[in-house]
Amino acid sequence: xxxxxIRGGRxxxxxxxxxxxxxxxxxxxxxxxxxxxxxxxFEVPNLEDIHVMLDILRHLGAGVKRLGQTLYIDASHITxxxxxxxxxxxxxxxxxxMGPLLARFGEVTxxxxxxxxxxxxxxxxHLRGMRLLGAVIQEQHGTVNCVSNRLKGTSxxxxxxxxxxxxxxxxxxxLADGETxxxxxxxxxxxxxxxxxxxxxxxxxxxxxxxxxxxxxVHHLKGxxxxxxxxxxxxxxxxxxxxxxQGSIHIEGCEPLHLGALISKLRDAGTKIDIDGDxxxxxxxxxxxxxxxxxxxxxxxxxxxxxxxxALMAAAHGxxxxxxxxxEARFKHVGELIRMGADIRVDGRTSLIRGVEQLSGxxxxxxxxxxxxxxxxxxLLAEGTTKIHGLHHLDRGYQQLDTYLRDLQADIRRVESxxxxxxxx
Ligand code: UD1
Numbered sequence: 001x002x003x004x005x006i007r008g009g010r011x012x013x014x015x016x017x018x019x020x021x022x023x024x025x026x027x028x029x030x031x032x033x034x035x036x037x038x039x040x041x042f043e044v045p046n047l048e049d050i051h052v053m054l055d056i057l058r059h060l061g062a063g064v065k066r067l068g069q070t071l072y073i074d075a076s077h078i079t080x081x082x083x084x085x086x087x088x089x090x091x092x093x094x095x096x097x098m099g100p101l102l103a104r105f106g107e108v109t110x111x112x113x114x115x116x117x118x119x120x121x122x123x124x125x126h127l128r129g130m131r132l133l134g135a136v137i138q139e140q141h142g143t144v145n146c147v148s149n150r151l152k153g154t155s156x157x158x159x160x161x162x163x164x165x166x167x168x169x170x171x172x173x174x175l176a177d178g179e180t181x182x183x184x185x186x187x188x189x190x191x192x193x194x195x196x197x198x199x200x201x202x203x204x205x206x207x208x209x210x211x212x213x214x215x216x217x218v219h220h221l222k223g224x225x226x227x228x229x230x231x232x233x234x235x236x237x238x239x240x241x242x243x244x245x246q247g248s249i250h251i252e253g254c255e256p257l258h259l260g261a262l263i264s265k266l267r268d269a270g271t272k273i274d275i276d277g278d279x280x281x282x283x284x285x286x287x288x289x290x291x292x293x294x295x296x297x298x299x300x301x302x303x304x305x306x307x308x309x310x311a312l313m314a315a316a317h318g319x320x321x322x323x324x325x326x327x328e329a330r331f332k333h334v335g336e337l338i339r340m341g342a343d344i345r346v347d348g349r350t351s352l353i354r355g356v357e358q359l360s361g362x363x364x365x366x367x368x369x370x371x372x373x374x375x376x377x378x379x380l381l382a383e384g385t386t387k388i389h390g391l392h393h394l395d396r397g398y399q400q401l402d403t404y405l406r407d408l409q410a411d412i413r414r415v416e417s418x419x420x421x422x423x424x425x
Contacts, residue, residue: 012247037223153178333371
């Protein structure tokens with residue numbers, strides 16, 4: 001098992017280019033199973049979660065070819081409608097196959113995803129929505145089987161603007177009979193990207209990016225050519241890391257309009273950010289200031305950047321409250337940050353971070369993807385060496401993390417854990 005070794009204290013410098021968003025690419029890949037013909041998708045990141053999704057598409061019978069960051073998917077001859085347990089276990093986003101397979105073939109069987117370290121993560125909104133669209137659902141022995149004749153358009157109001165449920169229901173509704181109105185939906189850029197992709201395939205969708213989405217069902221979707229949006233969470237991670245290290249970086253190929261909440265908080269903390277189209281220049285201050293954070297559905301502060309932001313605030317001047325309002329248990333990184341010298345108290349969904357003069361490098365373990373990113377930020381700003389275990393979590397969402405950061409002058413390398421000279425207790 002590899003370990004990430006970071007010698008902290010070096011400012012990030014230079015230019016980096018952002019790749020396509022994992023969270024946009026995953027539902028788009030799932031949606032290709034509804035299309036007849038080839039889909040050519042640009043800017044699909046080379047990440048573990050994407051590999052699992054491609055394995056699922058191959059299992060279903062789709063043709064899959066990758067050339068660099070471009071993927072060619074031909075789902076014309078899909079024969080199966082089940083997502084096997086071993087692939088479902090590897091990635092929660094396999095649930096995205098539910099809507100598309102049900103819509104095109106009238107049947108789907110998936111294993112029920114379990115909870116994970118950031119919360120219980122039920123799929124009740126997905127299931128309720130599919131039922132309202134006319135599916136008959138049986139949950140037995142850990143699997144969920146949905147069947148229907150052609151789905152029928154209806155009105156569905158979500159209890160909470162869940163990203164995954166919004167995406168799954170859009171996919172189910174595009175091939176349903178008649179009009180579907182989805183209310184209280186997620187407005188995340190990844191939802192809009194999925195809708196835009198589906199529209200290039202012939203779907204009729206209005207209102208993506210707003211509270212209410214209207215979909216008029218069509219009979220067929222065709223293959224199309226589409227470019228996935230830049231990853232706003234990766235962009236945000238580089239911005240936070242630059243701010244943390246008093247660095248000065250130039251980010252190309254990003255979408256600043258998707259990062260309003262982060263940009264405003266980083267500016268509050270003293271970071272200088274200049275924007276020109278799809279480029280940003282980020283310069284960290286000598287002394288960071290505390291900035292209150294409350295996570296919320298888009299356009300609020302993204303829960304996926306809460307952990308890296310906490311690492312930044314751990315070394316800011318003053319005290320910060322962070323309130324996590326999207327997932328109920330997304331503070332698993334706190335214990336590891338404390339090992340690095342941070343002063344953090346957690347009470348339910350709120351944490352109080354008292355900024356310390358300096359974090360110190362330590363041996364730590366990533367327990368989830370974004371919690372791992374927090375440890376990277378902490379390692380970059382800490383004094384001394386940080387060794388991060390559990391790299392498979394980071395590999396799910398950051399393409400060649402060490403290479404990208406080394407290109408920005410970070411002292412970081414991936415080593416075999418024996419070379420690193422230890423194993424975690
Ligand atoms: C997606 C993102 C994830 C991000 C999250 C919130 C992908 C692949 N993942 O996850 O990176 O952190 O949005 O921005 O795009 N909920 C229910 N019942 C449901 C569905 C959700 O109670 O049926 C709850 C969840 O437990 C959570 C909240 O709703 O507390 C938000 O979850 P949701 O927006 O669905 O997150 P994901 O789509 O799983």
